[in-house]
Amino acid sequence: MSAVDRQLEELHETITEAVPADISVTEVKYEGPELVVYTRDPKRFARNGDLIRDLASQLRKRITVRPDPAVLSRPDKAREAVMRVIPDEAGVTDLDFHEDTGEVVIEAEKPGLVIGRHGSTLREIAQEAGWTPEVVRTPPIESSTVSNVRNFLKQQREERRDILERVGRQIHREKMSDEEWVRITTLGCSREVGRAAFILSTPETRILVDAGDKPGSDDVPYLQVPEALGAGATNIDAVVLTHAHLDHSALVPLLFKYGYDGPIYTTEPTRDLMGLLTLDYLDVAAKEGRTPPYDSEMVREAINHTIPLEYGDVTDIAPDIKLTLHNAGHILGSSISHFHIGDGLYNVAFSGDIHYEDTRLFNGAVNDFPRVETLVLESTYGGRNDYQTDQADAEAHLKEVINETVEQDGKVLIPAFAVGRSQEIMLVLEEAMRKGEIPEMPIHLDGMIWEATAIHTTYPEYLRDDLRDRIFHDDKNPFLAEQFNQVDGGEDERQDIADGDPAIILSTSGMVTGGPIMSWLEHLGPDPKSTMVFVGYQAQGTLGRRIQSGWDEIPISSGGGRSERLSLEVDVETVDGFSGHADRQGLEDFVKTMNPRPEKILCVHGDERSTQELSSALYHKYDIRTFAPKNLETFRFV
Template identity: 70%
Template sequence: MSTVDKQLETVRETIDEVVPREITISDVTYEGPELVIYTRDPKQFARNGDLVRRLASELRKRISVRPDPDVLTPPSRAEEAIRKAVPDEAEISELDFHADTGEVLIKATKPGVVIGQSGETLRKITQRVGWTPEVVRTPPIESATVQNVRNLLQQERDERRDVLERVGRQIHREPMSDDEYVRITMLGGCREVGRNAFILSTPESRVLIDCGDVPGSSQQPYLEIPEAFGAGANGIDAVVLTHAHLDHSGLVPLLFEYGYDGPIYCTEPTRDLLGLLTLDALDATTGEGHAPPYDSERVRDAIKHTITLEYGDVTDIAPDIKLTLHDAGHALGSAVTHFHIGDGLYNVAFSGDIHYDDTRLFEGATNEFPRVETLVLESTYGGRNDYQTDREDAERKLLELVRETHDRDGTVVVPSPAVGRSQELMLVLEAAMRAGDIPEMPIYLDGMIWEATAVHTTYPEFLREDLRDRIFDEADNPFLADAFEPVDGDADRAALADGEPGIVLAPDGMVTGGPVHSWLEHLAGDADSTLAMLGYQASGTLGRRIRNGWDDLPIGDGGETVSLDMRVESVDGFSGHADRQGLENFVRTMNPSPEKVLCVHGDESATQDLSSALYHDHNLRTFSPKNLETFRFV
């Protein structure tokens, strides 16, 4: 009998001691980081409201209780019973039954009515039909991406359960080493922006944090070295994803080409956006005549292997590593990833990308942790002069550009990432138009911006509280303003470019490709129009070249160029990244203060400047690592 089986046998004995005799336990198993208890008496479990809490306290594990599939009421009868149990005012829009987990997903306009006082209605549902209800709010904008991801997980439920059981046994295996050390190896993202990838290793475990690409380049992280996949894909216990932007996630599906078959930990919106962004990148790469690094089946593999976590959940991901995700304030579902290693041995936090102050979309990044000895900190705007314009001043400048361009009968084109900044700009423009600060005009949302916005409205709990309240109010939902018009294809762009003045939000933010190239083909020669550059432009991208004064742009098929006669304006202050002051404030107010800081994800000068400043001003040991360097901390 394996060590894991002996553990489960002991756990089963404890469960039998705590659970009343009238409740039958049919199986106990690990699925991912959770201990799952299957019972033939889910209704009895539901009547004992404190039973799960007592078991979790006794066993010191995350527990899910699921009904044995044999005792579930057939979905057609269960749906009828659920609709009878829930008041009509809840406005149930959909019931989705998941036989593999015994859960029924209830979509409703008013989730609180479904839940009932102190969860009374949920308990009533389980008592009547056996299914475990999970309640979500019906999103105001339906997302095809979210639905496709959920359908995939439902279709692949048997394979997914096999994956989760295998991962669970791996997490709870017997320790194999008495040594103690903690190391971080830099696979990418050091003294550069892009291809973020880091290996956190102990004698017992290896975890890959992020696996991104380089904007406008085919460069990849150093995945083939022995510390990563050079020693075999099975040497990696887990992948942890800070957020879904491609410079952090774009090559995650490639891991399955290497034979990786383990878990990917992230938040739920990060999982869905991973699918949206990587599939879009595949389409763009193929459309440009290049060979993609993986195919869509690998994206499906990545989605099937995700294990989603909430902010603040402490989760075992390896025998000696616990993971906790904290809000990074950067993008929907973005996370500062905190690793507790060993029995109090060491703690490491990876910032991913962070925004320290509140924005219209998000609260600022969390920087309070139980312990942190080493912080791996992004340095995108870490240079000594990288102070962004105040957000209110940036908004005023943008609105002034909009008014001036409108008065000239021109169009404002804003290259913008589809996820994050586009939704921030939608809020700014909607508020200004509602207040009369800019004239009413169409705001064209190109590429996947509308779909990304739909994903945002699916997960309002990850947004600012005041924005969440507005999204719940159909009459006040800013994303449903009449001015917003999704754009579909180049024929639309050509017609709209010749039409009335407007505002265009078009991916991508660094002008490396995508819909923004089509808009430039149509409008680059129009001196009455404006190209508004709002975000960071990485070295080597067309966006950086435009900022540096290029006026012959290599856009279109066949290598031709277009002359840029549009007015080009830079407006700092809209970045989803903290600027130099924000990065210093994040570290200065961090509780507890880290002992060491590794400055990554920035140009060489930015990482070195920030490292030097943190050393001199805050008396910290700091480093500006190079790719392929390894740091040992214990």
Template identity: 85%
Template sequence: MSSVDTQLEELKAEIKSELPADISITDVTYEGPELVIYTRDPKRFARNGDLVRDLAGTLRKRITVRPDPTALSTPDRARDRILDVIPEEAGVTDLDFHEDTGEVVIEAEKPGVVIGNHGETLRRITQEVGWTPEVVRTPPIESSTVSNVRSFLKQEREDRRDILERVGRQIHRETLADEEWVRITSLGCCREVGRASFILSTADTRILVDCGDKPGSDDYPYLQVPEALGAGANSIDAVVLTHAHLDHSALIPLLFKYGYDGPIYTTEPTRDLMGLLTLDYLDVAAKEGRTPPYDSEMVREAIKHTIPLDYGDVTDIAPDVKLTFHNAGHILGSAVTHFHIGDGLYNVAFSGDIHYEDTRLFDGAVNDFPRVETLVLESTYGGRNDYQTDQEDAERKLIDAINETHDRGGKVVIPAFAVGRSQELMLVLEEAMREGKIPSMPVHLDGMIWEATAIHTTYPEYLRDDLSDRILHEDENPFLADEFNHIDGGDDERRDVADGDPAIVLSTSGMVTGGPIMSWLEQLGSDPDSTLVFVGYQAQGTLGHRIQNGRREIPIDGDRVGRSETMTLKMDVETVDGFSGHADRQGLENFVKTMNPRPEKVLCVHGDERSVQDLSSGLYHDHHLRTFAPKNLETFRFR
């Protein structure tokens, strides 16, 4: 018998000793980080919510209770009873029964009504029918991504259970090493923006944090070095993804092409957005005549191996590592990742990308932790003079540009990232039109923006508290405003918009590196009455960066291979700072200065050389911290 089997037998005996003698326990197993208890008496657990809570406290594990198949009523009978229990205003749209695990997935327009006060309705469901309810939201805007991910995971449910059981055994294996140490190796994004990737190593465990591309370049992270995949893809125990932007997530599916078969830990919206963005990444590569580094099957493998975690949940992901996600304030589901290593040995936090102040979309990044000795900190706007415009001033400047362009009869074209900045701008524009600050006019959403917005509305609990309340409790969803129009007719519809009345266009790609923005430049670039407004970071090497710095001769080949024509850009070009999803220099300093506890060391990464050096020097001189500006392939040992 393996050590894990012995451990499970001991846990089963301990659970039985902690529970009333007449509650049966038929099986105990691991599924990922959770301990799953099967019982013939699920109704007893439902009647006494303290049973599971007390067990979790005693065993110091995350616990899920599932009914033994013999305890279940038939799906037909259970369906009617469940619908009787759930209030009609919940808007239940689907019930999906899984007899292998005794779970029923309830999809509803208002999941909170299904859950009830402190989970009361969920407990009533189990008391009535024995099934364990799981609740998901019906997207207010139909989302093909959410629908496809849910359908795929349902289809792959059996494989996924096998993966989770294997991962669970790996997490709860015995530690083998006698010594204790902690190392971080940088595989990318050091003294550069993009290709974020790190290896966090202990004597027992190796964890890959992010695996992204570099905008405007074909450079990949240094995955083949011995510290990473050089010893084989399955020498990595786990992958942790901070957020879905491609400079952090694009090459996650490549790991499965190399043979990785382990878990990916991230938040649920990040999982869905990763699927959306990586599939588009493949599509854009094919349209531009480039050979994609992996195929769509690898994206599906990544989704199947993802274990979603909520903010604040402390989760075992290895025998010697606990992981906790905290809101990073950057994009939907973005996380500051906190690693607690060993039995109090060391604590490391990776900021990912952060925005420290509240925005219209998100609450600001969390910087309060039990312990942190080392912080790995993004430095995108870490330069000495990288101070962004105040958000109110930025909104005022944008509104002025829109009004001036509207008065000339032109169009406003805004290159924007599909995820995050587009939704922030939608909120600004919806309010400005509602309050009469700008004339009501169509706002055309091109590329993936509409689909990304649909994913935002599926997970309102990840949005800023007051915005979440508007959507969840006040039935005021600003993303459903009449002015918003999804461009789905391709170049013909774009031509009609270009020939029509004043309008606003939000289009991907945000750095003008391809995609529908190229078509908009072709349609409107020669119109001096129109305005191109940059609202996000333009990385060096991108066309957006070149236009922002004065270049006016631009290629217009778009997605069409073989053309090499250029045109002269005659539209006005404006840059409005203040809408970035990244903290500026002051925000980064404030994040560190007010961090509780203060870290002992700070590694400044994910910024060009000037930015990381400036931020590292500033934190050292002004806040007396030990700081570093690593180069790629450097390794730091902390214990």
């Protein structure tokens, strides 16, 4: 008998002794980080509301209780029982019964009414129906991504259970070493922006944090080194993804091409957005005649291996590592990843990308932790003079540019990241038109922006509090404003818009590295009455940075591998203040108010000047040991 089997046998005995005599425990197993308890008496379990919480506290594990398949009521009878309990106002749109696990997935417009206060309605559902309820939100805006992910995971339930059981056994295996040390190796995004990737290693475990591409470049992280894939994909125990932007997520599916078969830990919206963005990444590569590094099957593998976590949940991901995700304030589902290593041995936090102040979309980044000895901190705007415009001033500037352009009968073209900046700008424009601060006109959304917006409305609990409340009411949902138009008619529709009345166009890609923005440049680039407005960071080497720096002639693909030169007559403006990244002051404030303040900081994800200047400033201001590492450096902390 293996050590994990002995452990499960002991847990079975402990739980049996802890529950009342009239409640049976037929099986106990691990599924990922959770302990799953099967019982022939699910209704009795549900009547004792504190039982599961008491067990979780006693065993210090996340526990899910499921009915033994042998005692399940028929789905048709269970459906009646479930619907009797749930109030009509919840807006149930689907019930999906899974007899292999005894779970019923309830899709509703208002999941909070299905959950009830402190989970009271969920317990009543389990008590009346004898099935374990799981609740998901019906997207207010139909999302093909959310629908496809949910349907795919439904089809993969059996395989996914096998994955989770294997992961669970790996997490709870016996420790193999008595040594104690913690190391971080930088595989990318050191003294550069993009290709984020790190290895966090102990004698027991290797965790890969992020695996992204580099905008405007073919450079990829150093995944081939021995610390990563160089010793084989099984060398990595788990992947943690801070957020879905491609400079952090693009190469996660590549791991499965090389045989990785382990878990990916991230938030639920990041999982969905990763699917959306990586599939588009493959599509853009194919359209540009480049060979994609992996195929769509690898994206599906990544989704199938993802274990979603909620902010604040402390989760075992290895025998010696616990992970907690916290809001990073950057994009939907973005997280600061906090690792508690060993039995109080060491704590490391990876910031990912952060925004410290509240924005229209998100609450500001969390910087309050039980313990942190080392912080790996992004430095995108870490340079000495990298101070962004105040948000109110930025919005006023944008409205001024729009009004001036409309007065001369032009169009406003805004290259924007599909995830984050687009939704922020949409909120500004919707309010400005509602208040009469800019004229009412169509706002055309091209590329993935509408689909990304639909995903935002699926997960309002990750948005700023007041915005979340507005999305719960269809008549107040700002993303449903009639001015927004999804561009889905291709070149004909783009030509009609370019030839028509004043309008605002938001189009991907945000750094002008491909996608529909290239078509808009052909339509509007030669028009001196129109304005191109940059509202997000333009990385070095991207076409966006070059246009921003004054290029008035750019290469445009003419098909067949040939390119032509396009003269730009369009006015070019930059409106600072909409970035999803903290500026220099925000980064300093994040560290200054961090509780507790770390002993060491690695400044990464910024160009050489930004990382070095931020590192120097934090050292002198707060007497913290700081570093601006190069790629492939390794730091030992214990």
